[in-house]
Amino acid sequence: MGGLPDQVEIKISFGLDEVPRALAAFELDDDSAMEGEIWFCELVESPGAKPTLLGHDLIVRLRQRPDHKSDSTVKRRGKQAPTLPAWWEPDDDCKYEGDWAGTSHQLSASVSKKVDHDILSRLSDRPLWAMADKLFNDHQRDFAQAAITGQVLDLGSVRPLGPIHARTWKAERRTGHAEPIAAEQWSVDDRGFLELSVRVDYPEAQGAQGRFTEFVRSHHFDPDALQKTKTAAILSYLAGRAVTPAQ
Numbered sequence: 001m002g003g004l005p006d007q008v009e010i011k012i013s014f015g016l017d018e019v020p021r022a023l024a025a026f027e028l029d030d031d032s033a034m035e036g037e038i039w040f041c042e043l044v045e046s047p048g049a050k051p052t053l054l055g056h057d058l059i060v061r062l063r064q065r066p067d068h069k070s071d072s073t074v075k076r077r078g079k080q081a082p083t084l085p086a087w088w089e090p091d092d093d094c095k096y097e098g099d100w101a102g103t104s105h106q107l108s109a110s111v112s113k114k115v116d117h118d119i120l121s122r123l124s125d126r127p128l129w130a131m132a133d134k135l136f137n138d139h140q141r142d143f144a145q146a147a148i149t150g151q152v153l154d155l156g157s158v159r160p161l162g163p164i165h166a167r168t169w170k171a172e173r174r175t176g177h178a179e180p181i182a183a184e185q186w187s188v189d190d191r192g193f194l195e196l197s198v199r200v201d202y203p204e205a206q207g208a209q210g211r212f213t214e215f216v217r218s219h220h221f222d223p224d225a226l227q228k229t230k231t232a233a234i235l236s237y238l239a240g241r242a243v244t245p246a247q
Helices: 016-025 116-121 130-133 138-145 202-217 230-244
Strands: 008-016 032-044 056-066 071-078 096-101 104-114 159-172 181-188 192-201
Touching: 008 016, 008 071, 016 192, 032 230, 056 104, 056 116, 056 138, 056 159, 071 138, 096 202, 104 138, 116 130, 181 230, 192 202, 192 230
Parallel strands: 008 096
Antiparallel strands: 008 192, 032 056, 032 159, 056 071, 071 104, 096 104, 159 181, 181 192
16 A cells, blocks of 8 residues: 655645636736646546546546646545555656645545657647557556456547646745645636645645645635635536537
């Protein structure tokens, strides 16, 4: 098992109606944002059904960034620590950490791979299976398959959902808060979120979450109402859109 992680990422998300006020309150301006696009890959089956991979606590993400740090990520996230494979070595590509949003304290293990920035630009006109070998490596395939029991999972057969327009702000110290705060905003159709996050060592996580919550509260937001993580909400929306016939 993975056991306790070394670090925890603590998140607070703001719904679409709160985004303009939050951007102003936390001094997140357009000039300091990095633009990019995100796709979540899923097995889409029927309208109203929970996305298949998400139902197995599995997330497959493609991320395109203008700074040529585009990547693919296979992540397993849940309340229980996942079993880590024998080849696992914690580094920039293999991460194991806590993932906290309000009272939801989950564990997350992910395997990433750098990908060619330009290949993601071709997602709209080429099937994913035709470029799967350039998007995913054997470790990612192994890690994804371990989350699915009773069926064979081919990452080349998943469907990229999106793109989501993403803006990110690097972690910086802000007046009144000890830990550096990072931010990310997602937009797709008429949906969107802003997420603030801090990353701390595991022994400090409880205290850091309390300080972070009070910091957000001091800017006249209600952190207790901002607990839903953006990934599950937008992924479910995109999956539903993918199987809804055009009107």
